Amino acid sequence: MSMPYYVAPEQVMKDRADYARKGISRGRSLISVVYDVGILVCAENPSKSLHKISEIYDRIGFAGVGKYNEFDQLRVAGIRHADTKGYAYSRDDVDARSLANVYASYLGQVFTHEMKPLEVEILVAELARNDTSKSQLFHILYDGTVMDESNFTVLGGDSEAIATRFGASFVEGMSLSDALAKAVAALAGPDRVLTADDLEVAILEDSNGRRTFKRLSSASLKELLEKS
Amino acid sequence: MSFPLFSPIDDPGPSFLGTLEKVGLSPFAYGESAKFSSEVLSVPHGTTIVAFKYEDGVVMAGDRRATEGNFIAHRRIEKVFAADRYSGVAIAGAAGPAIEMVKLFQTQLEHYEKVEGVTLSLEGKANQLGQMIRANLPMAMQGLAVVPLFAGWDLIREMGRIFAYDITGGRYEEVAFQTTGSGGRDAKGTIKAGLRPTPLTRSEALHLAVSALTEASEEDSATGGPDLARGIYPVVATISVNGFERASDDEIAVISSEVFENRVGIGGGQ
Numbered sequence: 230m231s232m233p234y235y236v237a238p239e240q241v242m243k244d245r246a247d248y249a250r251k252g253i254s255r256g257r258s259l260i261s262v263v264y265d266v267g268i269l270v271c272a273e274n275p276s277k278s279l280h281k282i283s284e285i286y287d288r289i290g291f292a293g294v295g296k297y298n299e300f301d302q303l304r305v306a307g308i309r310h311a312d313t314k315g316y317a318y319s320r321d322d323v324d325a326r327s328l329a330n331v332y333a334s335y336l337g338q339v340f341t342h343e344m345k346p347l348e349v350e351i352l353v354a355e356l357a358r359n360d361t362s363k364s365q366l367f368h369i370l371y372d373g374t375v376m377d378e379s380n381f382t383v384l385g386g387d388s389e390a391i392a393t394r395f396g397a398s399f400v401e402g403m404s405l406s407d408a409l410a411k412a413v414a415a416l417a418g419p420d421r422v423l424t425a426d427d428l429e430v431a432i433l434e435d436s437n438g439r440r441t442f443k444r445l446s447s448a449s450l451k452e453l454l455e456k457s
Numbered sequence: 458m459s460f461p462l463f464s465p466i467d468d469p470g471p472s473f474l475g476t477l478e479k480v481g482l483s484p485f486a487y488g489e490s491a492k493f494s495s496e497v498l499s500v501p502h503g504t505t506i507v508a509f510k511y512e513d514g515v516v517m518a519g520d521r522r523a524t525e526g527n528f529i530a531h532r533r534i535e536k537v538f539a540a541d542r543y544s545g546v547a548i549a550g551a552a553g554p555a556i557e558m559v560k561l562f563q564t565q566l567e568h569y570e571k572v573e574g575v576t577l578s579l580e581g582k583a584n585q586l587g588q589m590i591r592a593n594l595p596m597a598m599q600g601l602a603v604v605p606l607f608a609g610w611d612l613i614r615e616m617g618r619i620f621a622y623d624i625t626g627g628r629y630e631e632v633a634f635q636t637t638g639s640g641g642r643d644a645k646g647t648i649k650a651g652l653r654p655t656p657l658t659r660s661e662a663l664h665l666a667v668s669a670l671t672e673a674s675e676e677d678s679a680t681g682g683p684d685l686a687r688g689i690y691p692v693v694a695t696i697s698v699n700g701f702e703r704a705s706d707d708e709i710a711v712i713s714s715e716v717f718e719n720r721v722g723i724g725g726g727q
Binding site for chain 1 (some may be wrong): 464477482561565567571574
């Protein structure tokens with residue numbers, strides 16, 4: 230019987246991480262920002278029907294970058310998890326932290342045990358009740374690493390450069406139009422200009438009723454971009 | 458709670474009930490309990506609900522009483538609910554399973570919308586409700602029947618529509634009006650007499666809905682009329698192009714007083 234080649238675990242993990250990162254960096258990035266009365270999620274996405282951003286529950290939004298079929302499957306599973314929990318217990322018992330943990334343990338499980346890691350990074354954003362500044366952004370990586378941010382976070386291959394650009398212009402408690410303008414500028418970088426047609430934008434805001442998630446239509450997006 | 462991720466072969470898709478079945482939380486999985494008794498259980502029952510069309514869409518209304526045999530079980534129960542933004546469901550029958558079914562139905566409509574990114578058509582919603590009522594048939598055979606009315610604004614055809622059901626989930630679309638529950642027959646008489654060839658305005662429609670329920674409450678002991686002393690009024694909602702809108706208690710209070718004023722001195726106080 231032939232012995233399999235020995236490969237050091239460090240090498241296996243590194244190869245998998247490189248593979249996942251390479252897959253993620255093929256797609257476009259997205260930014261999520263807490264503004265004065267809500268949470269903005271702004272993604273570079275030329276498609277009008279294949280969404281990167283979605284509603285999960287009353288106060289919870291989802292966004293994903295990387296391989297579409299993989300993060301879409303996670304999105305649907307998140308909706309199922311939240312709806313099942315809200316149905317079995319109460320709408321008040323559905324929270325982003327527990328959902329982020331479930332996502333993280335699944336991504337971690339796949340990363341260490343499966344042939345191929347998931348080539349995704351996902352965001353679970355929850356709008357806090359009463360005090361928007363206490364809102365939470367959970368950024369979850371392909372290997373199950375969870376980071377929680379309270380101001381802004383950037384997902385995608387080029388995230389470090391975009392985060393540096395955005396961080397330089399970020400101020401706490403910005404208005405929606407300011408936050409959007411800065412997010413779009415950071416996503417575009419110095420050499421490009423992004424228009425409303427290149428973007429997919431959604432917000433979580435209390436003015437929308439029980440379900441705080443709202444997708445911004447192309448018209449209202451153009452209006453907001455012109456305002457700033 | 459496990460992570461509800463399924464292989465493409467047995468994925469329940471946008472069906473919330475399908476997901477509940479997969480994770481073992483289906484409200485229709487009775488196991489042995491469905492067989493243990495042939496007696497009719499004594500549980501609260503909701504009674505009279507009405508729905509009819511008016512110029513902007515559909516009015517739905519329900520009284521506030523639940524009865525257990527000849528007792529009044531609850532005075533303030535609500536039987537008219539928003540199913541989603543553009544539709545409403547009103548329930549008569551065993552209150553427990555009915556309210557549970559409404560919760561499941563509401564979650565299902567929202568679940569579909571979130572998973573698919575688009576809302577179900579009004580007919581799609583009406584069929585979903587029919588399937589849930591059919592799934593409840595084993596309980597209906599034990600006397601725990603749920604007989605709702607469903608009404609909504611059809612965004613494709615741009616009109617209000619009303620659907621009635623039987624306990625097997627049979628779905629029947631109504632042209633102008635329908636009532637169910639123990640006082641339904643009395644309420645129906647009032648509605649038939651009140652409808653005109655020209656559609657009613659909103660205010661006429663609310664008035665007719667309250668009159669019909671008041672009439673039913675005077676002839677049927679299981680139906681509660683407006684309770685002016687306690688300030689308990691029927692739930693009346695309109696569904697139009699603006700969506701499901703519940704009329705405020707203050708507005709229904711005024712209408713209820715007017716309905717009672719019409720009765721002063723009529724029929725020798727009968």
